[in-house]
Amino acid sequence: MARGIETKCLHLEEEEGYSSNYGALSYPIYQTATYAHPGVGKSTGYDYSRLQNPTREHLEKVVATLENGIDALAFSTGMAAIAMLMELFAPGDHLIVDADLYGGSIRLFNNISEKNGITFSHIDCCKEDVESYVRGNTKAIYVETPTNPMMNVTDIEKISGIARKHHLLLIVDNTFLTPYFQNPLDLGADIVVHSGTKYLGGHNDTLAGFLVTNREDIREKFRFLIKTTGAGLAPFDSWLILRGIKTLGIRMEKSQQNAAAIANWLQEQKAVTKVIYPGLPTHPGYETMKKQARGFGAMITFQLESREFALAVLEKVRMIKFAESLGGVETLITYPTTQTHADVPKEIRERNGITESTLRLSVGIEDVKDLLEELDKVFREIEGKLHG
Ligand SMILES: Cc1ncc(COP(=O)(O)O)c(C=O)c1O
Structure with missing residues (x-):
């Protein structure tokens, strides 16, 4: 066998x-x-x-x-x-x-x-x-x-x-x-x-x-x-x-579990206008993923209400690192516009849906409550500053 x-x-x-x-x-x-x-x-x-x-x-x-x-x-x-x-x-x-x-x-x-x-x-x-x-x-x-x-x-x-x-x-x-x-x-x-x-x-x-x-x-x-x-x-x-x-198996399982929790949390945020995670039943590829894959992974892309909000998130995160790359045990947050996709012409980037308020998360294997706590703190602080 x-x-x-x-x-x-x-x-x-x-x-x-x-x-x-x-x-x-x-x-x-x-x-x-x-x-x-x-x-x-x-x-x-x-x-x-x-x-x-x-x-x-x-x-x-x-x-x-x-x-x-x-x-x-x-x-x-x-x-x-x-x-x-x-x-x-x-x-x-x-x-x-x-x-x-x-x-x-x-x-x-x-x-x-x-x-x-x-x-x-x-x-x-x-x-x-x-x-x-x-x-x-x-x-x-x-x-x-x-x-x-x-x-x-x-x-x-x-x-x-x-x-x-x-x-x-x-x-x-x-x-x-x-x-x-x-x-x-x-x-x-x-x-x-x-x-x-x-x-x-x-x-x-x-x-x-x-x-x-x-x-x-x-x-x-x-x-x-x-x-x-x-x-x-x-x-x-x-x-x-x-x-x-x-340790690929246990890392993939744990980071996917964390990603699902974070995707759900992001969906509840007023400042988030779109959450793109293929493990969400609302994702257009959800059924295809279920058919051809054994999991949904731990990458989440999301859109914020403004460029200002997105940049403030990158400034404020501490345990979550503002860094290029993905797939490691540590959670990383990336700004595709100036990092992974900086050399893609602006009009192509925008046609693909990448804007200046798009962020990408590579969710790691930390205790998810610590990740959510940091995100919550960062979001509340920015909302306080931007919306009084
Ligand atoms: C989907 C994908 N393919 C290929 C690459 C290139 O890999 P490397 O950075 O190891 O050269 C990357 C890098 O981010 C990637 O995300």
């Missing part, structure tokens, strides 16, 4: 037993750049750490197992993973991408991939007729679900039907839900992207990225590309991510 995901976060079946690594429960950090050969034409299985390193390899096997892929590749950051992914495409190729994506992905597509001759249709994949954008030179559909930061939810199976019909790759950035809550490859995706900096690492202490696939032809291309472009994850960072993954 297949093992449960919490067990898979801790144990890699194929490397179990007492003979390997002296029985060490924590996988060793092989801090080496190169490997001595036992003789001409003989190898230990490793040549040079840009190609592969045992610690990175162990992590890659764990992530491949969690995502039900045949291979996973670990990169120095999520953006390094996405930049290498774009090497699958050639000048003249066209991609359909979600309009609302992490700002760094949009910046990469618009400034680097376009310069390299790739064109994009930025569309709302959860609402628009995706098939009508397919052209003769279209090669892939790229989505995040839920998206960063507007939490749009795309039906992965539905989009994968369109991708299959037109022989396109379906690429899903699964950073927000992680394999603990969602497995896009099982729903018809060909490639899964992760910023491992977020929930997989989980402790706001290192950066990483992943590409996972269940296709042999893509795996071969990726292996060629990682050794050629050289953005593989270093051994110590690989170990940090491995350690983070051990």
Whole structure:
């Protein structure tokens, strides 16, 4: 019987037993750049750490197992993973991408991939007729679900039907839900992207990225590309991510539980004009989430009555940190306009619904009563100041 995901976060079946690594429960950090050969034409299985390193390899096997892929590749950051992914495409190729994506992905597509001759249709994949954008030179559909930061939810199976019909790759950035809550490859995706900096690492202490696939032809291309472009994850960072993954399940459960409580609290606030959390039955993607995911995650985006109110929240929070990033044990609050989406042109940001009064919360694993107490104090103080 297949093992449960919490067990898979801790144990890699194929490397179990007492003979390997002296029985060490924590996988060793092989801090080496190169490997001595036992003789001409003989190898230990490793040549040079840009190609592969045992610690990175162990992590890659764990992530491949969690995502039900045949291979996973670990990169120095999520953006390094996405930049290498774009090497699958050639000048003249066209991609359909979600309009609302992490700002760094949009910046990469618009400034680097376009310069390299790739064109994009930025569309709302959860609402628009995706098939009508397919052209003769279209090669892939790229989505995040839920998206960063507007939490749009795309039906992965539905989009994968369109991708299959037109022989396109379906690429899903699964950073927000992680394999603990969602497995896009099982729903018809060909490639899964992760910023491992977020929930997989989980402790706001290192950066990483992943590409996972269940296709042999893509795996071969990726292996060629990682050794050629050289953005593989270093051994110590690989170990940090491995350690983070051990507690992925309990972190995801606890942060989701906290997020649900905070989303409900936000909904009751007069100063909040909109709460966007896919775990709320009023969210347009709620039913799709229930169908394709095992949870709703812990990311909440909300709109305040004014820019002034939003900025005051950022000024006043103390335990909740005003910081970029997400997915760690500490709760972070982010201002997409000047942080994660600063480089996205204003008109596109606004078309996606990101305004100067939009805030994004990455809910951590603190005691939720402390989070609510701080939010309540901050909101009451601002209301007192702004409304007398
Ligand atoms: C959804 C998503 N994908 C990719 C990235 C890029 O990852 P990294 O910051 O590790 O380069 C981020 C970063 O915030 C993200 O939120």
